[in-house]
Amino acid sequence: MSSTATVDIPQSIKDTLRKFRFARRSSGSAALVIKINKAKLVLEEVEQFDNISVEELAEELPENSPRYVVLSYELNHKDGRKSFPLVLINWSPITSEIGLLTLHASALLNFQTTADVSKIIEIRDGPEGLTKEVIDAKLLAS
Numbered sequence: 009m010s011s012t013a014t015v016d017i018p019q020s021i022k023d024t025l026r027k028f029r030f031a032r033r034s035s036g037s038a039a040l041v042i043k044i045n046k047a048k049l050v051l052e053e054v055e056q057f058d059n060i061s062v063e064e065l066a067e068e069l070p071e072n073s074p075r076y077v078v079l080s081y082e083l084n085h086k087d088g089r090k091s092f093p094l095v096l097i098n099w100s101p102i103t104s105e106i107g108l109l110t111l112h113a114s115a116l117l118n119f120q121t122t123a124d125v126s127k128i129i130e131i132r133d134g135p136e137g138l139t140k141e142v143i144d145a146k147l148l149a150s
Contacts, residue, residue: 014111015051017118028056028080033092038056039056041053041069044074044108044112051119061140062140063140065077066134066135069138070101071101071135072103076116077097078095078123079095081093083144085148086148094127095128095146095147101132101133103134
């Protein structure tokens with residue numbers, strides 16, 4: 009663990025991120041859910057989802073615990089093109105324990121750099137805040 013990192017990112021997570029990032033997708037969205045093991049101060053994979061809707065993903069995420077979600081999102085552009093941008097969803101419900109939210113926030117930039125994802129979408133209000141409309145609005149605005 010480097011002296012400046014609060015949470016260790018093991019090689020297994022880096023390998024999983026790399027495989028997820030370079031997977032070929034022709035339709036649907038996919039997600040990789042990562043959590044912080046507070047006792048060990050290390051990132052752990054929770055689950056991977058293939059061909060999942062944003063609303064289904066929102067229902068899978070815990071209401072009282074923060075997560076990093078790397079989302080390969082099927083984005084339909086106004087001109088008919090389809091792309092699959094990688095987005096980091098910073099799932100940090102306001103009902104989470106303050107200490108865990110602080111730890112989660114402190115590790116965010118290091119995880120973002122490791123995941124090599126430029127776009128972060130903050131979701132603090134639970135499943136109601138994570139919808140296709142919200143993701144589309146954030147991605148199509150940039």
